Amino acid sequence: MRYGVEDAGGRSVQRVVADLFHQHGYDTVAVRDIAAAAGVAVPVVYRRYDGKQDVLRACVRAGLDLLAEVLREAALEEDRRLVERLGELSVECRSLWALLLRESRHLEPDERAATWRRADEVVTRLAAVIERRWPGIATEDAVLRAHVVRSTLEVPGRFPRRRARQALTFALAEVAAEVVHAPPGEAPPPAPEPTSSAATDRPAEIARIAAELFVRHGFGSVAVEDVASRAGLTGAGVYHYFPSKADLLTWIVRDGVDRVERSRTRVARDRRGPAAGLRDNAALRVALALREPWLCQVLTEEWLYLAPGPLRAFRLERRAWMDAWQTALRGARPDLDAVQVDVRLGAALSVVHDLARSADLRVQPNIRTRALAAVCGCFGVPDAHEP
Incomplete structure (x- = not known):
């Protein structure tokens, strides 16, 4: 073809x-x-x-x-x-x-x-x-x-x-x-939602607006003045908090990394086994995609535009996340080979990304529970939601 x-x-x-x-x-x-x-x-x-x-x-x-x-x-x-x-x-x-x-x-x-x-x-x-x-x-x-x-x-x-x-x-x-x-069935009961750690100060509000604009139009197509206009500020008002547009993107990515890392660390302390760890990590990602879809999309797409230093740091963080996911999936599904592990993990994370990307999906009834069931289904671990 x-x-x-x-x-x-x-x-x-x-x-x-x-x-x-x-x-x-x-x-x-x-x-x-x-x-x-x-x-x-x-x-x-x-x-x-x-x-x-x-x-x-x-x-x-x-x-x-x-x-x-x-x-x-x-x-x-x-x-x-x-x-x-x-x-x-x-x-x-x-x-x-x-x-x-x-x-x-x-x-x-x-x-x-x-x-x-x-x-x-x-x-x-x-x-x-x-x-x-x-x-x-x-x-x-x-x-x-x-x-x-x-x-x-x-x-x-x-x-x-x-x-x-x-x-x-x-x-x-x-x-x-x-x-x-897979025959239609009951969705797993939702895990407790993580406590929101989103900041509500002025820099965080500017960053939230910038994240939405970056995702909608692409990082290179958005000027600081566009962010300032949406935030009700002048360009100088944005520069008061962020020296450049690149620093603004770095702040957004760093904030997202910190939140994901805190959640992942909390799940890692759970001793119920790899299947439960997979499910709880998935629940945290689904909840974040529903609560802050723009942030999730920046972490998935706009990180390409980070400056060289922050880009290297983010690649290392992302590699650590993937290693943790892969270890848990191998523990829950020792029958899978390396390609199957990568495909199932990639499918699960792509579902989370699609949830963040699709407003139509996010307004479906009971979407958090149903999306979590879909992600667990990608892992191929039917009892991933069981305590």
Whole structure:
């Protein structure tokens, strides 16, 4: 399956550029980077495209065309083939979902909205498959499960291309099939919500506004004056608390890291075993996604734009979180190999991210309990919620 046009070397230029946007973020990629990655001179890029946004537009359109092709072909086959084909596409084009759901915000508003609508067609089709599999399932449960499957499809974007393609495709299909075919049942009782540690002083309020703007428009597209205007301040008023926009982003990320670390440390002291630890960590992440979705999205997406020092520190923090999750999942599921552990963990965390990203999901009835059940289902630990 091809992704866009081929250059003289037989590579897909749009796939190469999509990978650049995925790995480094649209705002940090220059036209000269695009030209270098594609193996062409800068003037060649400008002969083909009107500028960087036009390159992004072409990449997004190519990705949407591939998605439409899969949906069209799967409509002629059995329901199970839809999940399989989507999994194969997600492994082959690992930057696809980051491109459609994150980088497309840099398009013009009408193009962005159209892109998100077309990407959401996957959720609609998956929900229909689930409803046919389980007649009588509540519509909101079918939609939530469909979001879980799509979140699982985002997982290949977390892995380098050297990860074994066949093993990754198999693990992805395994988790997605479990989500679709698990019979409807009782959701686990919710864990006690963590006490909110959100500060209410002026810097924290400015940071909350900035986090929302960064997520909506991208870090590079937001000026300090935009934050000041939303906060009812002048630019000088923001600079009184934060020397630069980069310092503002660092403050937001540091605040999020501190909160996650406090929660993780508290869970780590629990001696009930790895399954309970998984469930309690998931409960804390779900609660944070519902309470502060903008902060969660900054920790997932905007950290790419941190200055070099804070970026190195955040990568170390994130690695420590992932190691803790992996240790707990291996303890609860010793039957899983390394790829299965990574895919199941990636799927669970992608569900939490989708919860933070989707306002429609967050207003569903009893969403905290149901989302927690979905995350635990990704782990494949049925008794993860039991004391």
